[in-house]
Amino acid sequence: MPEGHTIHRLALDHRSRFEGERVRVSSPQGKFTGGAALIDGQVMTGAEAHGKHLFLGFGPDRWVHVHLGLFGKLGFGAAPAPPPTDTVRLRLANPSAYADLRGPTTCALITDAEKHAIHDRLGPDPLRPGDDGTRAWQRISRSRTTIAALLLDQKVIAGVGNVYRAEVLFRHHIDPYRAGRDLTRAEWDALWADLVFLMAEGVRHNRIDTVRPEHLPEAMGRPPRVDDHGGEVYVYRRAHMGCHICGSEIRTAGLAARNLFWCPGCQPGTGGG
DNA sequence: ATTCCATGATCAG
């Protein structure tokens, strides 16, 4: 379930368990055996995230670059580590803890230069201290592409995925099909600030919650609700259900190869038509 | 037992 908040959380989780310590590194599945051998027994010197990319540092000029893709998962446990199953791409272990990586799109050993190249091709990340939305605005304000597509473009802004895109556009009453260049600077500044807030909350709670307190079911006089993906949301995966605010039927459509969700009542516009 | 689907991204055409 990886959007940017998940990856930043994973960087924290790696630091708390492994930073400054020697780590046994292996690839039970075999697809990273060569890389694992080169860092096995080295000290983990740091862990950081940029958007959906995770970087685990092992001494000068050596990083394990991990991208979970859609299916990847990292699972932590206390030592002793159980025998790994055959899908574990990467296992890290020290005397007190272990971490298993499965199903990533990327797990590769890279250099500082290669890491820099990745940072360079990513847009600003709402979760990276010091990043701000100005660079993203420069692209968005000149683009005829829909804001919904731009939010998923990691070159424009790094870390936003399908849930945050749908939810942040709902929270700001923006029709997902509006062209980037038709947004005002004030609208973009508000979107960016809200992503900074929402994604930091996501790191803290390790899940995506976007519903304002006054709109929670108990505050609205409705029975408590449980969304099947674990967080409280307004529109994501709520196609054909009633909007919590205005009651309109939530709509869905494919956009940028993903399922988009929005409320035609709260986010008025052409709706793509 | 089999198919479908997912909070991602790349590459070919």
Add this chain to the structure above:
DNA sequence: TGATCCTGGAATC
């Protein structure tokens, strides 16, 4: 735009 890669849980037969 479509095919493809990665995994696992839910839905469907």
